[in-house]
Structure formats: structure tokens, C-alpha cells
Amino acid sequence: MIKRALSLSAYGWIMNSNRRINTKQMPEGVWDGLGVEIAHKIELLSAFTDEKGKMTRLYLGPAHRRSVDQVLAWMREAGLEAHLDAAGNVIGRRPGNGEIQKSLMLGSHIDTVRNGGIYDGTLGVLSAIAVASRLHRAGVQLPFDLEVVAFGDEEGVRYPTTLSGSRALAGKFDAKVLDEVDADGISRREALLAFGCDPDKIGELARDPTKVLGYLEVHIEQGPVLEANDLAVGIVTGISGANRGRVRIEGETGHAGTVPMALRKDALATAAEMILAVEREARARAEHDAGIVATVGRIEVPNAAVNTVPGVVEFTIDLRAPTDKTRSETRERIALALETIAEVRGLRADVGFSYEAPAAASDPHLIEQLAAALENTGQPAFKLPSGAGHDAMSFSGHIPAAMLFVRSSAGVSHRPEEYTSVEDIDVAGRVLLAFVAGLAGYE
Numbered sequence: 001m002i003k004r005a006l007s008l009s010a011y012g013w014i015m016n017s018n019r020r021i022n023t024k025q026m027p028e029g030v031w032d033g034l035g036v037e038i039a040h041k042i043e044l045l046s047a048f049t050d051e052k053g054k055m056t057r058l059y060l061g062p063a064h065r066r067s068v069d070q071v072l073a074w075m076r077e078a079g080l081e082a083h084l085d086a087a088g089n090v091i092g093r094r095p096g097n098g099e100i101q102k103s104l105m106l107g108s109h110i111d112t113v114r115n116g117g118i119y120d121g122t123l124g125v126l127s128a129i130a131v132a133s134r135l136h137r138a139g140v141q142l143p144f145d146l147e148v149v150a151f152g153d154e155e156g157v158r159y160p161t162t163l164s165g166s167r168a169l170a171g172k173f174d175a176k177v178l179d180e181v182d183a184d185g186i187s188r189r190e191a192l193l194a195f196g197c198d199p200d201k202i203g204e205l206a207r208d209p210t211k212v213l214g215y216l217e218v219h220i221e222q223g224p225v226l227e228a229n230d231l232a233v234g235i236v237t238g239i240s241g242a243n244r245g246r247v248r249i250e251g252e253t254g255h256a257g258t259v260p261m262a263l264r265k266d267a268l269a270t271a272a273e274m275i276l277a278v279e280r281e282a283r284a285r286a287e288h289d290a291g292i293v294a295t296v297g298r299i300e301v302p303n304a305a306v307n308t309v310p311g312v313v314e315f316t317i318d319l320r321a322p323t324d325k326t327r328s329e330t331r332e333r334i335a336l337a338l339e340t341i342a343e344v345r346g347l348r349a350d351v352g353f354s355y356e357a358p359a360a361a362s363d364p365h366l367i368e369q370l371a372a373a374l375e376n377t378g379q380p381a382f383k384l385p386s387g388a389g390h391d392a393m394s395f396s397g398h399i400p401a402a403m404l405f406v407r408s409s410a411g412v413s414h415r416p417e418e419y420t421s422v423e424d425i426d427v428a429g430r431v432l433l434a435f436v437a438g439l440a441g442y443e
């Protein structure tokens with residue numbers, strides 16, 4: 001199956017030795033029916049939701065709990081030693097033959113946004129389990145350990161910061177986030193304990209980079225580029241960096257019928273002007289720096305009423321850019337614009353950016369290996385950047401990471417209409433299996 005072998009130098013990097021590429025053959029049949037197997041499990045997992053009739057699975061919630069149990073069962077069926085770790089990640093491990101004392105990590109996440117789609121995250125987890133299962137059933141021994149990871153905190157819907165599970169494995173977990181609270185006042189620490197995880201042990205999850213070959217994540221593209229190019233899959237060159245911010249405006253609550261227009265301190269009208277300023281700043285920068293995007297996705301007006309001048313408003317900002325310089329400059333311009341609006345209107349505004357994830361370039365050696373896997377499965381090695389955030393970005397600068405994108409129908413994601421065909425899932429499954437086989441020296 002595998003036609004193109006890697007150059008010895010790239011292979012030597014992966015293996016950290018001068019081991020010769022051998023010509024072991026993958027057993028017959030391992031490649032067949034991957035798409036159907038993965039798509040079927042994606043459908044089954046979609047039954048676990050926190051909101052009936054919608055795909056909503058928030059970190060450490062009831063549907064996440066049931067999904068963890070299902071994923072543990074599927075991992076064990078696939079011959080993996082599986083457990084739930086201290087951060088709420090499901091980890092499955094298949095020991096290698098001991099020749100290379102390192103592990104290759106494959107995975108993605110099983111949490112979702114509210115009323116999202118069924119493929120975002122789950123595709124990568126279930127593709128990795130399917131690959132492990134094929135190797136197990138065929139009795140294929142790998143020279144390295146294989147790990148499958150189902151992260152639980154990629155969307156960051158429940159708590160203000162996100163990627164806590166992958167950051168824990170990357171040794172970048174910040175214990176301060178344990179004090180963050182959700183909309184019901186439940187802290188991360190409390191939610192983890194109720195889930196059966198020990199928050200005080202998260203620091204111990206950090207992987208020794210010398211013991212990890214790399215992390216590869218299969219994920220839907222969530223954009224229109226692959227479809228526009230008539231391609232099933234593509235290699236991700238890098239992931240945009242991101243900031244999350246929160247703005248709190250304090251004006252004066254008043255009677256809608258009695259406070260004259262000139263005397264008002266309307267926090268909602270101020271927020272409206274600010275939201276347009278966020279859009280204006282990002283649009284202006286995007287004229288020169290493609291890929292910069294800013295979004296106000298959520299706004300709250302406490303005690304809102306039709307006949308009350310709003311006194312307090314809070315809204316979120318999500319800012320992303322392919323380079324950290326563009327992002328930090330735009331962040332400063334947005335903050336200045338919002339503070340100026342508040343000053344001119346005579347209201348108080350607190351503009352804070354708490355969450356930050358730097359831009360992450362994919363590892364060149366893993367890209368090369370992935371390109372070989374694409375070629376060997378009959379796919380062009382098309383490359384594209386990622387505007388969306390992913391667990392892979394947590395490993396940047398610590399553990400080599402790369403991603404394979406799979407075509408999203410009409411580029412739609414974070415909506416129930418999200419769709420990726422069984423045929424494209426099959427291509428992705430084969431590429432992932434070819435990637436693992438290639439690293440292990442199979443032909």
C-alpha cells in the first residue's frame with residue numbers, strides 16, 4: 001500500500017536512530033471500510049447531548065460523562081489500555097514492541113459548542129480509535145507506543161479559557177483556571193471533582209517531550225477551501241493564534257419614559273457602538289493581513305426590560321490572526337477604540353483580554369510524513385492554514401504537532417448542518433492509517 005518511503009534523514013528524526021526502512025507489508029483488509037466504521041460511531045456518539053434535539057456537549061457535563069464511558073469502551077474494544085485522566089481527557093494506549101521508547105499521539109476532542117454539529121472533534125477521535133482497532137485486529141506490532149486522546153475542553157463554551165486538557169499534556173496547564181466559574185457559579189475545580197478527576201494531579205500529566213514522537217489530529221476543515229479545490233483532505237500548515245476578551249460597561253439604569261436623551265448613560269447603546277468598532281478595526285487590518293478575524297459572539301444585559309434604559313452590559317470578544325504580531329497590534333487598537341468610546345460617552349468600561357493562545361506552525365517533519373501518506377493513498381498533498389483553534393496548537397514549541405483537515409460540506413461548522421461525507425471520512429481514515437504505518441516502516 002505504502003509506495004513512497006520517507007528519506008532516511010526524516011525517518012531518522014522520527015526514530016531518533018539510524019534504523020533502516022524495512023519493507024514489512026500491512027496485512028490484507030486493514031484499509032477496508034474505515035469510512036463506514038468511523039461515520040457509524042460518529043452517529044452513535046451524537047446521541048449523547050445535554051439538550052434534546054441539539055448537539056450540545058459541554059466540558060464535564062452529563063453528556064460528556066456518557067461520552068467518556070462510550071469512548072473508554074470503544075478504546076478497550078480496539079485493544080487500547082484506557083483511562084480518564086485528571087483533566088478529563090480519555091487516554092488509550094497501545095504499547096509498541098519496545099524498539100522505540102516513545103509514543104505517537106493521535107486524537108481530537110469530544111466536547112461541542114451549543115447546538116453545534118456532530119463531526120467537529122469526534123471525527124478525529126473516532127478515526128484514531130478506528131486505526132488502533134485495525135492494527136489490533138490485524139495483530140500489527142508497532143515499534144513505538146500508540147496513544148489515542150479524546151480531549152474534553154476544546155470549545156471553551158463552559159469556562160472562559162479553553163484547551164485545558166491538551167495544555168495539561170503539553171505542560172502548559174495554568175492552575176489559576178481551576179478557580180474559573182461557569183454561568184451557574186460552579187468552579188472548574190468543583191466540576192472536575194464531580195466528574196471523578198483530581199484537579200491537584202493535573203500538573204503531573206505533562207508529557208516528557210523526549211518520550212513523544214508527535215501529535216497528529218484529524219479534524220473537519222470547518223471552512224470552504226477543500227470543497228472549492230475539489231479535495232477530500234489537506235495538510236494544515238499552521239493554526240491562527242487567539243485571544244478571548246470580555247468588556248463590561250457600567251452606565252446608569254433609568255426609566256425609559258423619564259430620562260431625557262441628553263442625560264442618559266445607556267450601556268447597551270454604548271455596546272452597540274463598541275461592537276461596530278471591533279468589526280471596523282478587524283476589517284481595516286484584514287485589508288493588509290489576510291486571516292485576521294474578530295467576533296462579538298455573546299452579549300448580556302442583566303435585568304433587561306423593554307421600558308428600562310440598560311445600565312450594565314457585558315460582551316465577549318474573540319480575536320484571531322495567523323501571526324502573533326498582527327493579533328497583538330489589533331488587540332491594542334480595539335482596546336483603545338473601546339476605551340475612547342466609553343470616555344466620550346462618559347461611561348465606565350473595563351476591557352480585559354484574559355485568554356491567549358499563540359499562533360502555532362505545524363511541525364515540518366510531520367508535514368513531510370503526512371504528505372507521504374497522502375501521496376501513498378492517491379491524494380494530492382494540498383496545504384492550507386487553520387483559522388479555527390484546535391488542541392494541536394497547545395503542543396506548539398513543546399511536542400511536534402500537525403493536522404489533517406477533511407472537507408466540510410459548504411464549509412459549514414458550529415451548526416447542526418455540519419456535514420462530512422462517508423467517502424471523505426474514508427479517505428481521512430486511510431491517510432491516518434498510512435501515516436502510522438509509514439512511521440512504523442510498513443510498505
Ligand code: GLV
Nearest residue numbers: 154155388389390
Ligand atoms: C473552536 O472551534 C474554536 O476555534 O474556537
Ligand code: MN
Nearest residue numbers: 109120121154
Ligand atoms: Mn474542533
Ligand code: MN
Nearest residue numbers: 113120155414
Ligand atoms: Mn469547534
